[in-house]
Every structure is written in structure tokens, then in C-alpha cells.
Amino acid sequence: MSLVSILTMVLKRIINNLSLMLAAVVGLVITVTLVASIPLYSEGMSEQLLYRQLTASAEQVQPKSAILMRHFEEASVGNTSSTAAPAPGAVAQTGNGPVVTASGNAYKPVTLDEYNKANAYLADQAESTVGIPRTLYVTYGQSDSLPLLSRTDDQSLQGREFAGYGYIAFIRDFETKIKLLAGRLPNPDPLPNGDLEAMMATAGLDEIGLDVGDRIVVVWEKQGKLTPINITITGRWYPRDTTDPYWFYQLDYFNNAIMVSEKTFLGHVAKTYEGIPHEFAWFMVFDVKSIRSDNVARVLDGINELRSRTATLLGNVRMELSPETILQDYETKLFFLKILLFVLSVPVIGIVLYYITISAGMIVDRQRNEIAILKSRGASTFQVLGVYLVEGAIFGGFALVVGPILGMSVAQFIGRTYTFLVFTNRDPLPVHITQQTMQFATGAIVLSVAAMIAPAVGAARYSIVAFKQEAGRSGRGPFWQRWFLDFALLGVAGYGYYMLSQRQSILTLGAAGDVFSDPLLLVVPWVFIFAAALVFLRFFPFLIEGISRAGSRVYGVSILLGLRQISRMPGQYTRLVLLLTLTLALGTFAASVAKTLDRNYNDRVMYQTGSDLALVESGNYDEVSETWSFQPVVEHTQVKGVQAVARIWRGVGNANVTGRGRPQEVKILGVDPPDIARVGWWREDFAPDSLVSLMNAMGANEKGAIVDAKFLTDFRLKIGDAIVVTIRQKPIDLIIVGSVTYFPSLWPDTDRFMITNLDYLFDQVGETPYDVWAKTDPEVPWREIVDQLRDKDFLVSRATDARETALRLRDDPGRTGIFGILTVGFLVAAMLTVLGFMLYSFLSAKRRMQQLGILRAMGLSITQLIGLFIFEQGFLIILGTAAGTVLGVMTGNLFIPFLQIKSEQHAGIPSFVVMTSWDDIYKIYAILGVILAFAFPAFIWMLARMKIHEAIKFGDETG
Template sequence: MGVPLLRFLFRKMWNTRWLTLSTMAGLIVAVAFATSIPMYADGALKRVVTQSLQERSTGLPAGSLLMRYQSAGGGKTDIQALGDVDQYIKKDVPSRIGFPYRSFVSSLSIRGTEVVPVDSTKVDASRMRQLTLMAMSGLNKQTELMQGRWFADGEGGDVLEAVMLEEAMFRNDIHIGDEFDYPVYGGLNISLKVRVVGAVKPLKDTDPYWYQGLESLMGTLQISEAAFKKQLLEKRSIPVNNANWYYAFDLREIKTSQLSPLGRSLDRLNIELYQLLKDTRIEISFADTLADFKRQSLQLQTLLFTLATPMIAMVFYYIAMNARQSLEKQRSDIAVLRSRGAGTRQIMLIYLLEGLLLGLIALATGPLIGWFMAKSIGSANGFLAFVDRKSIPVGFSTEAMIAGLAAVLLAVLSTVVPAVIYARSSIVGYKQKLARSDRRPLWQRWFLDVALLGLAGYGWYLFNERQILTFRTGMTTDQLDVNPFLFFVPALSIFAMGLFFLRVFPLLLKILNRIGKRFLPVPLFLTLTQLSRSSKAYYPLMILLILTLGLGVYNASAARTIDLNSTQRTLYRYGSDVVIQTVWEGRAEIRPGSGNPGNPGGAGNGAGGGNPGGGQAAPTRINYTEPPFEIFRSLDGVESAARVLQAKGNVVISGRSAGQGTLMGIENVDFSKVAWFREDLFPAHPYRYLDLLGDYEQAAIVPSGIAEKFQLKPGDLISVGLGDGMIEFVIVGILPYWPTQYPDQSPFVIANLDYIYDQVPIIPYEVWLKMKTDAKVAPIVTALLDKGIELASVKDVRSELIAQSKHPTRGGVFGILSLGFIVSVLVSLSGYLLYWFFNLSGRIVQFGVLRAMGLSRKQLTGMLLLEQLFTGGLSIVLGLLIGRITSVLFLPFLQTAENIDNAVPPFRVVFEEQDMLQLYGVVGVMLLTGAGLLFLHIRRLRVHQAVKMGEER
């Protein structure tokens, strides 16, 4: 029974090979998409784990694990238990952790004491020396001998031989050959003799081996491990005061699937250590950091899966649509098999085996494509922008395989469940259903489209009321919180609007048919008749096109909006490519009446004066010496340079204080060459305002908010108190924004720099630089230092933008949206072509009848073209339109409740023309290919073969 069943299965798959191949392609894409996200999250984890763990381990290397036994006080040490815990830590702990270690060191020490020279004639006995006997494993491999020799191997004799760090010997005034009495208290009354035989120096003081810090070892006498155990512990029963075991594990290859087991292993380790030797515990561990990073990794995967969910659902819909086409084509075969004795279980088994076979192929090939997709996500620098940066270490993980398996199971269920329903029907039931083919689908009868529209509208309401924005993933892309619901709810909206249109679509067709049946040409009348009678058959294609193209438009706009707004906010905050603050030398001027001479000199970066002496002294004024400025213009890589003063002062309008504001002094020509402007922020071009500044010496530009509050107009006066002087300006321009200025936080006054310096002593300014393309900042800094110009700070907006682009969340968001856009395009194209291919091939008899009735080839072609235009063309236009409407409705909510009030520059939704042209190109290819497919079918149509007795095959 098994072999005939398999033979029948392969024959069936071959007869419907195009549908089988398209279903398999959809399965592979679904598996690839589902596996790429855990792979990317796993790679992102590997990229940042070392830095994250190092920050959490107080300067220790990543993967530091310190276990310590601290004596409770004076009691005898259980040597057997100490040996057991030592063996456990050395042999079992590395296997429990499961990662290689870069360094391991164990140390034993007894209680420190004040040592006394044996021969006071050779050693200065008046000096106090507090030292500790210690034995460290591997000391000879981590140090080099500078003087003397190493201690003897083995337990040695009655005199313990020790080495010390060279620096420690210098500090304690100890020399090679010095002997000391080392008293041991606590009731033992033992005095050990220790001879210093060598001086050592670390080979590399930054090696993890020196986790304790060299400073803590400056008071130690290092003896051999054998001497410590035999002479001190066993022979003299001296209790151990402290025992340390330190590992520096290499966690660079850690995977997300290993986070939880590793955390549990560390938690269990504490219990087992204490059971082996009381008072032994983990002192430093990365368990908490692993738990925190597990949370972050989960948040990243949750965010990316939520972003990808609409696209994955769309792929599943594509698979289900293909399965339905295949089943519709084979439905009569199923009914015949059922009527001839085939059981429901047998028929179901055939389709289940087919689904499992295709699923296995998808599981074998999908993760490989997912690997490349994860690499692409990691190299995403923006929407549809992939750069050749160092790729993230992507690998296959357990989570990725689970996600792929889940995708396969869902896809197989979406194909098998309809087959089960069809397998229960007989040939009589099939014919009855054909007779009731005009019955509305279930979602229309239950008004699910209206319910989904209401749900989407409620989601928009929650966004608008700032309620749903309280949900946080903990991941931000620059200054924008990427809320996953902002991709789930809009996808729901697009789907709901598409379904609602399908409810209205038959009514529109009937109205057009009724209005134009008397005067419409035959092809158009036949098209409307065909569509109005069997509109339900076109629903799968139409909803697929609306969903894919709508999501494509929304994802493209969302990615461009996130990218552009975050980039422009960074550019606005900096104001120019590079902002340099030099160190100004200043000398305090002793003013009459001052009770304190103050500070006669020094460097400063601030403006104005202060009271260095306190009390009743009058404030001093600092006279600054301006560094040479022309040097900046001649630097390699600098296109333009400008002096920009930004100083805090009291803004006074008509004798009333408007509070503290920012006085920005500029030189209009230079500023126009270096500043970043977004032209839509200003009522007129910003150069117009700069021209006005150049026309009047006292000219000033003020923000719109202050102008509205105090009813200011051009020509009014405004004053700014700077230091102990008051500067008066004439308003020549009013505008809402200016680079680096945030009017809601502090008012600003833009004025001429030379005029300000004419009114008050010169105070430090910034230097803004416009850089040439690909010019580096490091050579500029070196050149300035070589010329004696000290720098207080250097801000490079390009470095900031590069750092933002490398953030795992940002790369993940843009990568997922870019891949989703590409998948949307491919799914819509393949879905459209496959649908029309099988639609046309299944209507050969209908076309033959129409041709036999006298319809010309030209009329038949026109009828089918109109049919494509009314279904596919209309769906395409609706998809693009709904996607745009959804973007306008939901994308403004990318602003969070925290930053919506002070968003500068203002948030704007972006539609990139290039993305739309790409979509239009795909649409053009779809329609042209569909038309070509249609012409091919009409050309190959033979009336005498098409018109025949029997079923359509």
C-alpha cells in the first residue's frame, strides 16, 4: 500500500508541479525569514557581549568568575575539604561552564603579620613591614626573574624561600637574601623563617592573571604551592585565611540559547561550593549580567519578530492561496476518489505527506538562505542600504531551528486543513457547492472586516491618546522608540481596509453593469458580468496585492522616516560636521574694590566673570587670549571654518526679563558655509536671514515663541545681559528654529559676533568646520596639537552617525524592513503571475465557447485585459493608496510621549520617490507579464480542442 501511495503522490505533485514549486518557494521564504531573526539576534549578542560584561565586571575581563574561601576566624582548616573544592574547581567548573578560559589562577594565603628581620645588622629593623605569605599557581609563567633566583621546587626545608615583586621589594626596603621571622598568632605561637631569594616582574600587567591588581600584591611573600601545602597546612596546621580561584572565560562565541543554562549553572555552582567547603562562595560572577543580557536579547528578538510578523503572515497567506488554487484544481479528483471508495484518512495522508515532504525541503534549504538574510540584516545601514562592514558572527542556533520548524508546521497546517475539508466531500457535495458558488464568504457573513476596521480604529485612538505608547521594548533607535505595535496595528489596518473594499467591490460591479448594460461594448459587458458573478474567486489575489503593496509602502515609509528624522535630529544638535572647542588662556583682572586678588592666571573655557575669593569682594573679569583662528581654514580636509559664540545671558525685552537664554554670535558668510540647515524649518530661506544680519551691525534674530509671547516685530529692541554688560540689538528676523538651538527649553538670540565683541571683552567661542567628503578628524587634531593649539573638546557628527548605524537594534529594524519590502515585492509579483496563469488555464472551455459564439480574438483579449485591470490593477492602486494613508495615520506616532513636545526639528513622515518608483516598476512588470501571459493563452487557444464534452481539466 505504501509504494502505490507514494507513486500516486509524486504523480500528483508532477501534474501540479508549478503550484508545488511555488508552494515550496513560499515555504522556503517563510523558514528563511523566521530563522534569520534568531540568527541575527545571536550574532548581535556575540558582537556586544564582551563590552557589556566588561562594563558590569568593574574593569575585569569578560567572563570573570572569582570563587573565594574566607576563613570564619582562627579555626583549623579542613585540609581534605579544601583539597576537594580545589579539585572540583579545577576539573569540574570549566566543563560546567562549557567555554574555554583565557586565564586561571588559584592562590592560598595565611593571615598577614608584621615581620621582623632575623639579622638587624643587615636589614633595617626600625621599618615596619606588614607582609602576607601567599602561594599563586603559575607565577613563574606570568613573571620574569629580575634578580636572584626562583624558590626551590617542592616543600623545601625549615626556611621558606620566597620571591617578591621588584616594586614591592623597593617599597619595603628588602634585598635578595634578607631573612625574616614571620610570627603566626591565634594560639599556635609559631614563628616561620622566610628568606627572600628573588625579585620578579609581571610579563604583562594587564593580563587577567593579575585580577587582584598589582597594588594588592605589594605586601606579599610568594612561596611555592608545595611548600605552602606541606609545610604550612599539613606539617604546622596553620589555618588558611584566604583561598581564591579565578577564571577568565572567553564568552565571545556565546549563543542566545546558552544564556539560560549558563545562568542556572552559575546559580547551582554557589550551592555546590558551599557544600564542599563551608564559607566558600562565588565572589564575582557574570550571572546577573547574563540575565540582563538575556532580557535584552529577548527584547531585540521580540521587536524584530513583531516587525517581521506582517511579512511572515503575508508569506503564509501566499502559501495558503497557492494551496487553495491547487486544491480547487484537484477538487474534482478528490471528489471522484472519495466516491470510488478512498477514505478521508487516505486522502488526508496524501496531502499531509506532500506537506511534510515540502516542509523537510524547506527546513533543509531555508536556514541557509536565512543565514544570508541575517548577514544582510547585520550589514543594513539604512532602508535598502547595505554596506560592506565587518559582518556579525551569524551561526545556526537552537532558537533559529525552532522558529524554522514552527514556520513549517504552520505552513503545512494551512495546506492540510483545507484538504481535510475537501476530502470529506463527495462528488454530489462538490456539485452542490458549485451550484452555490455565489454565496458570500464567511468573513463577509460575520462582518469580520468591519470588526477588524473597528479594532484598527481603536488602536489608532490609543496611539493618539498616548496610551499604547507606554509599551516599551527597552530598545531605541537613536531618539526614536521603535514600538512594535506601530507595525502590527497598521498591518491590521491595511488588511481590514482591503477586506472592506472587497465587500464593496461586487456592489460597484453590479451598479456599473446595470447602468451600462445597454450601451457598453461587448468585451466590457462580459468582463463586468464575469466579475459580478464570480467576484469571490478573485478575492485571494486582490487581498494579497493590497496587503503586499500596502505593507511595502508602509515599511518603506517607516524606515525612511526613522532614518531621516533620527539623522536630522543629530545633525541639528551638532549644527555642523565638526565642532571644536579650544583651550583659551585667561588672566583674571583685579578690579577696583576687589577684596581678593583672585587667580592671576590659568586656562578657562567659560565666559564672564566670577568671584574667586568669596566674601564681599567684587567679581573679577577674565581677559582671554584668542587662539589663532586662520589655521583652521588651512587644515587638510577642511572645506570651511567659522567662529561661533554660544554664551548664556539674561534676555531683557522692554525692561522685562524673559529669562536666561542663549546668545549665539556668528559671522554670516562663514556660518552659511558650515551650518546644517533644513530649509522647510524656516518661513524663508535661511540665507535671507543671514543677509539681514549682514545689513545691520546691531541686527538680531529671535525665536517665534518669544516674539509671540511679547508681541515682538522686526525693528523692536531686545537686550542681552552678558557678564556685567548689557548688549542692545534690533530685531530683523523672527523664525522658529536655528541649528543647535531648542527654543522650548531656552530662548535664543542670533547676532553678529564682531558687534558682540565690540560691546564686551572677548570670550571663548567654538570653531565649526565643514569637512570635505571622506576627510578624517584625527589628522586635524594632530595638526592643531603640532601647532601648539590645545583642544578642550572635539565633536564629530559623522562619527556619531556611524556609531548609531552600528547599533544592533537600528540595524535589525532597517534590515527587517528592507527584507520585508523585498519579500513583499517578490510575493506580490509571483502571486499575481501564478494566479493568472492558473486562472487562465482553468477557463479554456469558457474561452472556447466565447470564441465559438463569434467573439473575436481581439475582443476576447480586450475582455481579459479589462478583467485584469478591474481586479489586479484596482488592487494595486488600492494597495499603494491604503499604504500611503496608513503611513500618514500611524507614522507620526513614532514620536513617543516623552519627545513629542520638544521634537526639534519637527517630526515628518517621509515618502521616498525612489521607493515608489521601485514599486511602480514591479507593478509595471506584473501587468506586462500578466498581459503577455494572456496573449500567449489566447494565441494558443484552439476552439475545436477547447469545446468538448466533459469536465474542465
């Protein structure tokens, strides 16, 4: 067959089987969409964070997208008051000898020609070299800091009667950025008497006692010779806008600058007084909005080229400011984020590819007779495969166009994920299709088309005779069962579990403290799920056979026929059961991961904070009486949003038990028992008793103390024993009334601690500043609460809101991407599972028309046939759902404990609580139920319209 004939055949096949082909096309489009969404999300989220980082306020004066390049002369002669750091390795010498550098070569100052070449390069080519628009370009030059005289007689000069220090400088476009408070702009040419004209900042003039019209002498020393430079002050200036990024140094730096025009500095100062230039600088600000994920590498290359080229032209050049570090950090984080999400999406992509394979397999099964006829009429295996390959190419081209566009929407969907199947409103991500996006999409198409034509490879080997013979035989088990690959994968998962339990890793993705930095945490659970699902399918036929035999005398006709049909031909059903099992296991495991991490993120934050809001406060100290005074703590509750408060005092003491070893340092937490019981955060596993019971025990005895469990063990103590704790050199008698394993804000892994009555402590050691824990209304912003407290004269120096801290953790791009991929993956898998069941139902009905027609002719009613169908589909769905749920819960219990970060400080405190998210699992059931509710009626309608003679005839034709 020629290519034209193959193409014609393919188009006819597509048109004649459009509804079936759409099932395969959906799988292709979803695969491409999912794969394309990962780089789109990763780049969009990272780009958004990069933009925030580049535009965030910081201590540095210059914008973070700015580049500052400075050239210093390698020697400062006769000067001890340099305004800028000397060049590395340069040695300043005085006297008549030559100035040399650290390399031993005679130093030659930069010439004006060299400066002009460098300046021309940066002015004309820097923008194109970096590759993004430049919004500001400033050139700057100055002398070193030089002494100033108010008169020029030899006595003043030789006697060094200096009025102060200053430096001659120029800065491009200076006249447009200042306000003239007095005088005028200086002329670029010298006056007839040889004086230069200059301006000074108003603060600088006031500092040295000069005014507009005064004359000042700058003394320049070269090789021991003092040379006066006469300057007339023509203007007093002040910045037009003090926040303008044009002022790339702190404004105070320019107070001592004697500002001349660029023409004056280069044409007269630098020429007349050779060697006087000390620094040249170029300051450029680039457009932050033009830095995108697809040009970051270009920008970094441009910055390196800028540095290298300028160094070639001028020599000693330092790039003292650039976004290079931020951009490099962005590239590193983006790289690891992409790997993380791709590794996480592998199971989902595998499910999608598996759907494509089984949907294509069901279509090929229906076309086997057609394939066998083609083979018998002379078509080669390659020609038959060519038909499917052309089909795949057509579908792949469509998916390549549609997939990345849909991927942009999916990327936004991922960006709005709050946790599994929960979404929030966030700013849209700056997503755009890049070359890399299309590369990933093309790779996905190759995989999808390969999965699509894989079933045709086996079918293309049979002639019509071989096909009829094969159809009459019972099929062999799948290759993975014959080669025991399911048990092999289960062994791999077991070894992975062992490595995780030993805290071993093959690779680290990103920072070592990230939850999913170990790829084994991503890979091993999915391998276990897949392996366990395959093992379940190995025993699936035996399970069905057992159920069938157990109730053969009890079941109705529809149920018995359904069970026997499934047990006789399990291969037709196991593919769908596997798809459903994997989908439910994925959803159940993902939901449990999300709920566990959410719970433990919150618990970790609450443990660190202690309550909803932690306030670090002070009081008023009377130096005469040497005492502190505080406003009543209860007055905090007069502020809107504060529901209850408790005082918290922290200190260190030495615990001493007679005859039990040396004193041991302990952390002391002083509290008011009734208040802390209302305000403090608590979890049941922190102690054998509840927080209320512990506080009641303390409240009943002012000397009562609660100690950590290890303290009891170390000192071999028990409840009721007395101890002495020395605080500020004062011994305090205490009685142990309870013990805890954990207590909020205290860390038993590094410290021994105890909780005591605060009033009793203050009676013993005196009152000192304490912190305050507050229970707050979540509807009232915590900053508003703090502002109101300060308005009421509470001395709040720092505040930590637990809710905001937890929310900030949830906005982490890696965490958002993980839950976004898991959510999208589950929804995709659920949709494909339903599509797979619908496709199977349709093709199965077509294939079994003869069987159903015979059953109808034997006397079975339409109701019984519908019951047969509903039982088959319902039984498989329930079985797959139950297996997937059990497998997901089992996987969660096995692997979720490994998600607890062990590399950070105080790791494992509080202990990790594994949660099975039954609420989300019920959501999963509901989603599947709603979708399947629309699938059943269509098939029931088809059965109701079936006619006996047509069904038998159709069965003969397809048989």
C-alpha cells in the same frame, strides 16, 4: 483506503501535477525560511554584539569573560591596614576573647582541608560546570597586610620600628610569568635556620630599600601577641608580559607581595601560623568564542552552580567578577528582539499563509470534480482530507529540511540591510541552526500545512451531484463579508489609533525609549491595512460594475468582456487583488517608515551637533594679563577636509525688560553671522525666515539678537524691541531682530535662549574659550581632521562627528532587524504575488478553455483574446497597485507620527517630519513590473497555440 493506497495516490497526484504543486511548495518553503530567519538573525546579531562586548577594551584589568572568586577570612586580627575588603558582617576584634561574626557564632578559620576540597573542585570541575573551555586558571592566596622589620631584636619588635608593610602570598605558575632581574627562584622548603625564601617585585624592593640576599622580618600579631616570621629574599622579578590576563590584579598591587611558592604558603606558613591566611582567590578566563546563543543559558546556570558549590565548601565566597551581568543583559535583549521581529513579521507571514491558502484553493478548485468522484465512490471525508494531509506532510518535510538552511542566508541578508531596499557591507553574522530554530520551523510548517489543506475541507463535503449543483449556483460572499469582520477589524484599528494618540500601551518591548518598544506601533498599522483592504474588496464588485456600465458603449470588445467577466465572478479575482493590495501597502508603508526614520535620525543628530563636526577647544591663558589668546579660527580651513568653520560661544545670562516682570535666565549662543550661515545645519520649519536672512539681520546690527519664539511670548515683546541681558554681572544692550522656534544645539522645551553677535559679546565681557563648528568633506575621516588640527597646535579636547553618530545609530540590531524584515517581507510578498497571478492565469486559462474556444469560434481573433487576457490581468494589477499605494500612504500619514520617541530627553525636538518615500515606491513598481514582464509572454504563447475544437472538448471535460 489504506495508508499505502493513499500514499500511492498522493505520489501519483504530485507527479501528474508537479508544476501546480511547486506553487504550494514554494509557499511552504518561504514560510519556514522566513520564520527560521528571525531567531537565526536575532541570535546571530546578538551573539556578534555579545562577542564585541566581551572582547572590547575596558578600564578593568581582567577580561570580561573571566570569573574571579575570592574567599576572605571573616576576621582580621590586630590589623588596621587590610589589603582587601573585609567580609560582609564580619567584626575584627583584638585581645584574648574569641572572634565572632555578625551572626554571633564563634568564628573558625577555614582549614587547609576545606581549601584543598574547594581548590580541587574548581580545578577539576569548573570548566565542565560552566560548559565552555577554560583558557586560564590561577589560584592565589595571601596573608593580610603585615608590618615589616629589617631586624629581629626585641627592641625593634616591641617598639614597632617598621620599615613598611607587605604581605606573604603565592600565585600559581608564577615562575613562568616573570623575568628574574637578579637572584633565583625561592626553594619551597625552609632554610636550616628556619627562614623562608621569597621573591619581591623590583619596585617593592626599591621602595623599602632591600636587595636580593637581604633578610626581612614579617610581624604577625594574633590576639595581642607579636610573632616574627623571618624571610630571606632570593630574587628580584618583573612581569614577562605586563598585558597578560594572568595578572588579574593591577601590577602595582603585587609590589608589596612577598612571593613564596604554593607549597611554602600552604605547607609551612598556613600550618605554622594558624589563621594567617587572609584571602584565597581563584581566577579563571573562559574562551569567549565558545559562548554562543544556544549555550548562554547553560553558561549562566554554570556560573550560579559554581558560586553555590564553592560557597558550600568554603562559606564566605564572593564572585567579584564574572560575565553574568553581560550574559543576562544579552538574554534580555535577545528575548525582546525576537518578540519585536516576530510581531513585525506577523503581517508578512500572514501574507505568505494567505498565498498558500489561495494557491491551494485554486488547485483544489481544479480538483473538485476529482474529489466529488472519490466521495461518490465511497471515500469518506476523512480519507479525502487524509490525501491532502499526506501531501502536506511530504511538502512540510521537504520545507523543514530546506527552510532553515535558506533561513541562514536570509538572516545574513537581514544583517546587511542598511534601510528599506538598501544594503551595506557588514561582517557576516555567526548564524547556526539551533534546537529553537527547528522548533520555530516546525511551528511554521504546522501553520502552513493547515493553510494548505483548509480549502480541501470545504471541497471534501461535496458528492458529484452536490458539486454539479453548487457549480451551477452563484457563490455566496466570503464569511468575513457575511459576518462584517472587515468593519470589526477597522473598529479595532480605530481603537488602537486612539490608544496611540493618548500615548497608552498594553506592553513595552525592551527599553521604553526604543522606537518600536510599544507593540501597538507594530500591530495597529497592519490591522488597519488589512481591515481597509477587506473593506475595499467589499465594494470591489460594485466598482467594477460601475466602470463596466459607464463605458459599455465606448469600450472595445476585449475591455468590455474583461469587465463583465470580473463583475460576474468577483470571488475569483478578489483573492489576488487582496494579495496585491496587501503587498503594495506593506511595501509603501515600510518604505515611508524607513525614509521617515532615516530623515529624523539624521535631523536629530545634526540638531544636537549643529554641523558636520563639532569641536570643543580651548586656548592659552596668560595668568599675568589674565587674558586668553587663540589661533585665528580661519586656520582650521588649512587642514585637509575642513571646508568652512564658525566660532560658537555658550553662556548664561539674565534677560531684563523694564516693566515686564523679573529677570529670566536665558542661554546665550554667540556666533559669527556670516560663518554660521555657511556652516550651521538648518531646516525650513525652524523659523519663518531662512538662516541666511536671520544672520543678515544680525550682521546689520552688532547689537542684534535672535530669540526663541516663547521668549517673545513670555515677555510680550516684538521684533525691534530693546532688551538688557546681564552676562558675568555686566549689562549688555541688545535689540531683537528675529525669532526662531528651534536653533541647532538649543532646547526650547527646557530653556529660553537667544543668539547674538560673538564679537560684540567679547567686546563687552572679554574673550574666553569657544567651540568650533566645521563643515567637512565626507571623504576625509573626522579623526584624521582632529589629528591634523592638534598637529597645528589647536587645543581640541573633544570632537563629535554627526555622520559617524548617525551611522552608529543605523547599526542598532533592532533597527537593522526591523528594516531587514520589512525588506525581506516585501520582496517575499512581491514574489508570491507574481507567483499567485501566474498560477491564477494558468488555471484560469485551463478552466476557461471552453469559453475562450467559443469566443474564438464566434469570430474573435487571437489578438482580441490576448487583449482580453492583458486587460484582465493589467486592470487587476493596476487596481491592486493603486489601492495598495493609497492605503500604504494613508497608513503612513496616520501612524508614522507616533514613531517619534517621547520618553527621551528633549523629545520631539526637532519636530518629526513624515516622509512618503516615492523613490522607493517607484522601485516597488519597477520590481513588480520586471517580474510580471516575464509572466505575460508565457500565457500569450499558450493562447496563440490554442485550437478551437480542443478547447471546447477540454472545457466539456473540466466543466
